[in-house]
Amino acid sequence: MPELNAPQAExxxxxDGPLLVFAGAGSGKTRVITFRIANLLSQHRVPPxxxxxxxxxxxxxxxxxxxxxxxxxxxxxxxxxxxxxHSVCARLLRRYHEEAGLGPRFVIYDESDQKAVISRLLKxxxxxxxxxxxxxxxxxxxxxxxxxxxxxxxxxxxxxxxEWLDLFKGYQKALHASNAVDFEDLIVLAMRVAEDPESAxxxxxxxxxxxxxxxxxxxxxxxxxxxxxxxxxxxxNLCVVGDDDQSIYRWRGADVRIIRGFRRDFPDAQVVxxxxxxxxxxxxxxxxxxxxxxxxxxEPKQLWTDAxxxxxxxxxxxxxxxxxxxxxxxxxxxELLRGVDPKGIAVFYRVHxxxxxxxxxLRAENVPYQIIGGMRFFERAEVKDLVAYLRLIDNPKSDADxxxxxxxxxxxxxxxxxxxxxxxxxxxxxxxFEALSALVREGALTGAAKTKLCGFVELMAGxxxxxxxxxxSELAGHVLEATGYRSRLREEDxxxxxxxxxxxxxxxxxxxEYEEGxxxxxxxxxxxxxxxxxxxxxxxxxxxxxxxxxxMTVHAAKGLEFTTVILTGLEEETFPYRGMDSDGIDDLxxxxxxxxxxxxxxxxxxxxxxxxxxxxxxxxxxxxxxxxLRDLPDEAVVREGVQRTPYLSSSPRDLDDEYSPPxxxxxxxxQAAVDQARxxxxxxxxxxxxxxxxxxxxxxxxxxxxxxxxxxVRHKQFGRGVVERVEHDGSVTVVARFPxxxxxxxxxxYLEPA
DNA sequence: TACAAGCGCCTTTTT
DNA sequence: GGCGCTTGTA
Numbered sequence: 106m107p108e109l110n111a112p113q114a115e116x117x118x119x120x121d122g123p124l125l126v127f128a129g130a131g132s133g134k135t136r137v138i139t140f141r142i143a144n145l146l147s148q149h150r151v152p153p154x155x156x157x158x159x160x161x162x163x164x165x166x167x168x169x170x171x172x173x174x175x176x177x178x179x180x181x182x183x184x185x186x187x188x189x190x191h192s193v194c195a196r197l198l199r200r201y202h203e204e205a206g207l208g209p210r211f212v213i214y215d216e217s218d219q220k221a222v223i224s225r226l227l228k229x230x231x232x233x234x235x236x237x238x239x240x241x242x243x244x245x246x247x248x249x250x251x252x253x254x255x256x257x258x259x260x261x262x263x264x265x266x267x268e269w270l271d272l273f274k275g276y277q278k279a280l281h282a283s284n285a286v287d288f289e290d291l292i293v294l295a296m297r298v299a300e301d302p303e304s305a306x307x308x309x310x311x312x313x314x315x316x317x318x319x320x321x322x323x324x325x326x327x328x329x330x331x332x333x334x335x336x337x338x339x340x341x342n343l344c345v346v347g348d349d350d351q352s353i354y355r356w357r358g359a360d361v362r363i364i365r366g367f368r369r370d371f372p373d374a375q376v377v378x379x380x381x382x383x384x385x386x387x388x389x390x391x392x393x394x395x396x397x398x399x400x401x402x403x404e405p406k407q408l409w410t411d412a413x414x415x416x417x418x419x420x421x422x423x424x425x426x427x428x429x430x431x432x433x434x435x436x437x438x439x440e441l442l443r444g445v446d447p448k449g450i451a452v453f454y455r456v457h458x459x460x461x462x463x464x465x466x467l468r469a470e471n472v473p474y475q476i477i478g479g480m481r482f483f484e485r486a487e488v489k490d491l492v493a494y495l496r497l498i499d500n501p502k503s504d505a506d507x508x509x510x511x512x513x514x515x516x517x518x519x520x521x522x523x524x525x526x527x528x529x530x531x532x533x534x535x536x537x538f539e540a541l542s543a544l545v546r547e548g549a550l551t552g553a554a555k556t557k558l559c560g561f562v563e564l565m566a567g568x569x570x571x572x573x574x575x576x577x578s579e580l581a582g583h584v585l586e587a588t589g590y591r592s593r594l595r596e597e598d599x600x601x602x603x604x605x606x607x608x609x610x611x612x613x614x615x616x617x618e619y620e621e622g623x624x625x626x627x628x629x630x631x632x633x634x635x636x637x638x639x640x641x642x643x644x645x646x647x648x649x650x651x652x653x654x655x656x657m658t659v660h661a662a663k664g665l666e667f668t669t670v671i672l673t674g675l676e677e678e679t680f681p682y683r684g685m686d687s688d689g690i691d692d693l694x695x696x697x698x699x700x701x702x703x704x705x706x707x708x709x710x711x712x713x714x715x716x717x718x719x720x721x722x723x724x725x726x727x728x729x730x731x732x733x734l735r736d737l738p739d740e741a742v743v744r745e746g747v748q749r750t751p752y753l754s755s756s757p758r759d760l761d762d763e764y765s766p767p768x769x770x771x772x773x774x775x776q777a778a779v780d781q782a783r784x785x786x787x788x789x790x791x792x793x794x795x796x797x798x799x800x801x802x803x804x805x806x807x808x809x810x811x812x813x814x815x816x817x818v819r820h821k822q823f824g825r826g827v828v829e830r831v832e833h834d835g836s837v838t839v840v841a842r843f844p845x846x847x848x849x850x851x852x853x854x855y856l857e858p859a
Numbered sequence: 860t861a862c863a864a865g866c867g868c869c870t871t872t873t874t
Numbered sequence: 875g876g877c878g879c880t881t882g883t884a
Contacts, residue, residue, distance in 0.1 A: 291874085641874065722870050
């Protein structure tokens with residue numbers, strides 16, 4: 106490992122009292138943290154279990170440990186506390202669950218579980234979920250919880266909607282009854298225990314760590330800050346590292362003012378600034394400085410480099426997002442050709458929705474890629490079903506999980522029966538499963554409902570009985586057998602059911618991976634342990650170590666670096682993004698910092714694209730260049746123009762269309778294109794795809810020749826497929842096979858040629 | 860009960 | 875443009 110420079114060494118070696126490190130982008134922050142911990146361990150003989158390092162992703166924690174292993178040895182780093190706020194809190198709460206009012210095997214509800222809880226509450230109260238959208242209710246709840254407020258604190262205050270407040274109360278009650286917590290609870294509950302002046306647990310927590318380090322401190326929220334202050338209360342050895350220019354999580358409660366105000370809270374804090382960038386070429390650093398310079402409020406600091414100029418930043422203007430995708434493919438190809446490791450190449454976008462077109466282009470050209478984030482795997486129905494069974498075995502009180510699986514696979518327990526169970530649960534203040542068991546025990550049921558529910562209770566009892574003797578992965582397999590889930594899918598025997606079985610197999614594989622990892626750490630593998638890891642995994646944590654380029658949002662790119670970065674969609678409204686309610690200056694400031702983060706990820710080459718027209722969320726609009734492009738200094742960039750007239754690309758035929766329009770005249774033609782596009786959109790009925798439908802109808806009129814076995818088609822839901830059979834009986838019915846969905850009988854008008 | 864179609868919804872960023 | 879819920883049908 107290379108030597109540290111003077112400020113880095115100072116930050117690493119400083120041991121006693123509060124320490125604030127302003128770490129500019131690419132200034133070797135990770136090295137500083139690593140050295141600091143190594144120093145504490147070896148020079149100051151601090152036991153590893155008395156050091157807490159809060160990182161931004163679990164992957165970062167893993168890498169930190171891996172590096173320390175080289176410096177200090179494996180047995181030392183094993184006991185180090187390193188992880189994200191959420192995973193550290195989960196771990197602490199497993200120990201102090203009683204003080205936090207939780208059972209030992211509490212589960213963590215993710216966003217969809219939370220939404221299900223709210224939806225149920227709305228239904229119970231007879232509230233309209235359009236007037237009270239669960240998303241909105243939840244975001245308000247979370248905002249309050251991040252400030253450290255519970256529903257009871259808000260009671261006295263006016264200004265809170267009574268219905269919402271009642272939902273907040275109901276939500277907390279429901280989570281508690283389910284022995285479940287959400288992401289905010291993890292922080293807040295740990296914070297409350299740690300701040301409690303009376304309890305032994307509180308004292309214990311405040312004494313537990315002699316050194317606390319927090320990375321990416323600019324993205325800390327109030328409760329997280331209170332937590333680390335409490336945890337370092339007795340030692341006062343709190344070291345925070347961050348960069349206010351890279352604060353990009355305001356929307357999730359992070360408050361830049363915390364890092365900016367740290368010196369006020371800790372007047373004796375030592376402050377170190379790391380300002381030399383070791384990561385990027387001088388041109389990239391210049392570009393980054395150009396982007397961040399107009400920011401209104403900054404901690405004074407000057408990022409500099411003595412690296413060579415390197416290649417200029419290339420700004421490419423393209424007509425549409427498809428041309429952008431084509432440019433990305435060409436650029437990636439060229440980079441690979443010049444020998445860049447695919448792992449060193451990344452494509453960034455502001456919102457996930459931009460990835461689809463890029464993916465299609467890469468796939469068509471056989472360029473291997475992986476998408477970071479999106480988390481699609483764990484959102485699949487069959488995966489969620491199995492996870493729900495496992496969570497229910499682990500924690501039978503979890504109503505959200507019970508409701509998910511009580512009739513999956515279908516076992517004749519209908520909505521009415523479920524409502525009765527829920528009613529009984531509400532009446533007796535029990536969880537749904539407890540109420541269900543009670544009803545069965547008391548013989549309060551009759552007829553079909555009785556046998557079905559008894560069967561379900563017995564099934565779950567059997568699974569719970571088997572659980573202790575099995576590894577989590579074995580239990581998962583057993584669940585699939587005992588519930589009939591697997592045999593049901595086998596019987597179905599379609600391409601779709603095969604795909605589901607494969608997904609379930611992959612899930613079991615992921616549990617095995619966890620078990621192996623646990624064995625390597627000589628920990629016992631537990632169901633709770635795996636479930637927790639799955640729920641708290643970050644987008645980056647899920648990245649595979651494979652030779653492929655990476656696609657991700659700029660948020661996901663935080664803390665990473667790449668040889669070559671292609672930053673896309675630099676248009677007003679796209680980046681800076683403008684949502685429905687964002688118009689405040691604070692939002693714009695955060696977008697600017699986000700752009701700064703994006704630019705500073707690149708080591709050697711940075712390409713920036715800007716499309717003149719973009720179709721996003723099914724809507725085409727014409728775009729002005731992003732204001733951030735204007736802020737890039739001319740001497741560090743080259744701007745490359747557009748060759749083609751923008752056109753409205755709404756037909757798949759455009760993909761292989763060799764159409765090349767005449768060179769672009771100036772304003773009038775541009776205006777004509779805009780008008781034409783608007784007129785076209787204006788006359789189309791909602792959801793109607795003018796060009797495709799006409800093309801297909803024409804074929805339909807020609808009848809028999811229109812569509813034949815072997816033709817490639819596209820269906821709204823099933824995607825691309827191949828026609829197997831065509832039936833003409835008044836209307837045209839097509840049997841087509843869709844990879845992942847099997848053979849489907851569909852009416853021809855719902856297919857498009859592909 | 861299962862499947863297909865229709866409809867309305869949303870569309871930032873994430874632990 | 876896609877998803878999930880609801881509706882309609884066999």
